[in-house]
Amino acid sequence: MAFLSKKNKEALTSPIGANNPILVQILGICSTLAVTAKLKPAFVMALSVMVVTAVANLVISLMRKGIPSRIRIIVQLVVVAALVILVDQILKAFVYDVSKSLSVFVGLIITNCIIMGRLEAFALGNKPMPSFLDGIGNGLGYGMILIIVGFFRELLGSGQLWGYQVIPQWCYDHGYSNNGLIILPPMALIIVGIIIWVHRSKNTSLQEK
C-alpha cells in the first residue's frame, strides 16, 4: 500500500518496539511516574501526548522550510503550547474529573522531552506524512508504557482497574491488603526499570556490553 511505504511504516512502528521513547531513550520519565497511579489518567495522558506529538510534528513539518533555524525552538514551543492549551481545554470540557486529577501535568506536556525531541530529530527534516506517523508512533510507544505501568499500579495499589473494584472483598477479609509502596512514585520508577529489563532481554542488540 502506498500509504504505508516502508519508511512510513518504520516511522510508525519503530517507536513502539526497538526505539521506544521511554524504554530506550529514557525520555518522558517525569510524567510516567506522576500520572500512572491510576489507569484512567494514564490513558488520558497517553492520548493527549499522542495527539500533541502527532499534530505538532505535522505542523512543524509543514512549516519546516520557512522556519529560520536560529529561532526554531521558539517556533516549536509556540506550536506545542497552542496545542497543549487546546488539549487542556478539551479535557476540562469533557472529562473534568480526569483533568482535575492530572492537574498541572497536562500543562507540563509542553516540557515533555519526547515532543521536542521528535520535532528536532524528525519533523524538521521530513515530509508531513512521515512526521505525522512518527508522532503517532511515539505517542503510542509512550502511551503503551504508561498504560502498562498504570495497570500494575492501580491493580496492586488500589485493587481497582479503571476505577472499578476487581480484587474481591473476599481477599481483603482473608488478610490481603493493598500495597502502599506502589502508589508512591519510586515504585513506578522500579516498574519502568523492570519493563526496561524485559525489553532489553528481548532486544539483545540494545544491551550494553
Add this chain to the structure above:
Amino acid sequence: MDLRKLVDNIKPSFEEGGKFSALHSTFDAFETFLFVPKTVTTRGSHIRDVMDIKRTMSVVIIALLPALLFGMFNIGYQHSMATGANETILGNFWFGFLHMLPLIIVSYVTGLAIEFASAQIRHHEVNEGFLVTGLLIPMIMPIDVPLWMLAIATAFAVILGKEVFGGTGMNIFNPALLARAFIFFSYPTKISGDKVWTYGLDGGLTPVDGFSGATPLSIAPNAMANGTTVDWSCLPVMDWFYGFIPGSIGETSTLAILIGAAILIFTGIASWKVMVSVFAGGFVMGSLLNLIDANTYMQMPAYYHLLIGGFAFGAVFMATDPVTGAQTETGKWIYGAIIGIMAVLIRVFNAGYPEGMMLAILFANAIAPIIDYYVVQANISRRQKRVKCSTK
C-alpha cells in the same frame, strides 16, 4: 554409608551431559556445603584463606544465635505478659520457637528458591549470601507479620535488591533492610504502632489491664502527642538493656546483641570501627539534642537511644555488612557516624518514622561509595603534595 562416596556416586549425572545437568549449580551448592572443595588452581598463584564465604557466613549465623534465642523467648514472654499467663522460661521459649519458625522457613524458602533459580539461569555457583540475609529478615520483623507479606518482601529484596545488581557481593543496599523497608512502606499498619509487636494482639487478643504492647520508642512521641512530659529517670532501663520489651523479634536485647558483636569482632568478621562509630555517632547526637533541650524527646538521656529500638542490632549486624558499607578504613568511621547521627535525628525530628535506624543505614549504604571515593582522593592529593614539597 559414607557420605563422600554417595556424593561421588551421584556426581556424574549432574556434570555436563548428565541427566540432571540443568541442576548443576544446585548440586554444587550442596556438595560444597558438605565438603570443603579441593579444587586446585592451575595457573598463577592464589592466596586462599580458610575463611571463605561459607565459613564467614556460618560465623555470622553463630553470632546471631544469642539474639535469635532471646528473641524467641521474648515472643513467649511478651505473650504471657499480655494474657497474664504464668509461663515457665522454657514454656515461653517453646511458644516463641513455634511462632518464629514459620517466619524463618518462609524467608529461607522464598529467598533460596530465587537464589538457586537465578544461579541456574546464569550458570553461576549458588552463593551463600542468603544464608545470613534469610535469618536477618525474620529477626527484624514484628512477630505478627503475615507470612505472605514476608514472602513478597523477601522476593522483592532478593530480586530487585541483589540479583539485578549481579548477585551476592554486588548489591548497593542491605537486602534484609530492603525487605523491611518494603513492608514498612507497603503495609505500614503491619509494622508500626503498638499492637504488632506482641503475638496475637493485632488479631483481636484482649490484653490484661496495664499491658499496652508499646515499645520504648513510642514513649516520647506519645507523650508529646498528649502534651505531657516524661520523667526519664523512672523508666526500667535495665529491662531495655536485657530486652524484656516488645519490639522486632531479634532486636530487643542489647545484651544478646553485644555477645554477638563480641563473636564478630573476635573472629575478625565485622569491623569494630563501624560498630564503635555508629554507637558514638548516636550518643554524640543524643547529647547534642540534650543540650538543645526543646521537647521531652530531646531530654531523653543520650544512651537510651542506644538501647531502644533496632539501634544496637543495626549497628552490629546491618551497618557492618562488608558489601554495602564503606571499604576504606577512614571511610568506615565516617560511614558509621553518619548512621548513628541520622538514626537519632530521624527518631527525634520525624514523628512519622519512630525508628530511624533502618532508613539511616539505607541512606548510608547509598552514599558509602561517595565516602570511599573522597577518602581515596584525599589520600592521593595528600601524597601528591608530599612529592611536590620534597622535590622542591
